[in-house]
Amino acid sequence: xxxxxxxxxxxxxxxxxxxxxxxxxxxxxxxxxxxxxxxxxxxxxxxxxxxxxxxxxxxxxxxxxxxxxxxxxxxxxxxxxxxxxxxxxxxxxxxxxxxxxxxxxxxxxxxxxxxxxxxxxxxxxxxxxxxxxxxxxxxxxxxxxxxxxxxxx
Numbered sequence: 001x002x003x004x005x006x007x008x009x010x011x012x013x014x015x016x017x018x019x020x021x022x023x024x025x026x027x028x029x030x031x032x033x034x035x036x037x038x039x040x041x042x043x044x045x046x047x048x049x050x051x052x053x054x055x056x057x058x059x060x061x062x063x064x065x066x067x068x069x070x071x072x073x074x075x076x077x078x079x080x081x082x083x084x085x086x087x088x089x090x091x092x093x094x095x096x097x098x099x100x101x102x103x104x105x106x107x108x109x110x111x112x113x114x115x116x117x118x119x120x121x122x123x124x125x126x127x128x129x130x131x132x133x134x135x136x137x138x139x140x141x142x143x144x145x146x147x148x149x150x151x152x153x
Contacts, residue, residue, distance in 0.1 A: 004036045014044035017052050090149035094142065101138045105131070 004010075010031060013023050019041060020028055031037040108131060 004034050006030055006034070007036055007040065010037045010040050011044060014041055014048055017048050019045055019048075087149055090145070094145040094149055097145070098138070098142060101134070105135065 006027070010027065013019050013027070016022065031041045
């Protein structure tokens with residue numbers, strides 16, 4: 001690969017958007033004869049023209065709009081952070097509730113560990129209905145609590 005001594009000068013003229021009007025006849029003749037500078041002029045002119053066109057058509061928003069967008073983004077990030085913490089706390093609360101329910105069921109099941117002759121049928125009927133209701137309500141509420149804990153909205 002050979003470098004032309006006028007490569008940097010040609011590149012700066014093309015980047016500034018001054019090609020071909022901002023250079024002399026000797027530079028134009030050199031670019032026509034030199035393959036390196038000719039490539040710079042061909043490719044660089046297209047890139048520089050696109051760059052300068054985008055500068056003319058670009059729209060910079062007002063500072064108030066930029067500030068408002070920044071404030072809105074900061075609020076949304078704060079909401080997301082708080083939601084993550086709330087989700088973790090809800091999941092821990094659900095797990096603790098399930099653990100308490102299992103502990104209550106285990107403790108009350110020991111009360112019925114007597115033999116069939118030791119506990120009357122009336123006592124079994126008296127305690128079994130509330131236990132069944134408590135277990136059924138926990139089984140119905142646990143999926144709802146887990147859904148609420150992990151939902152994103």
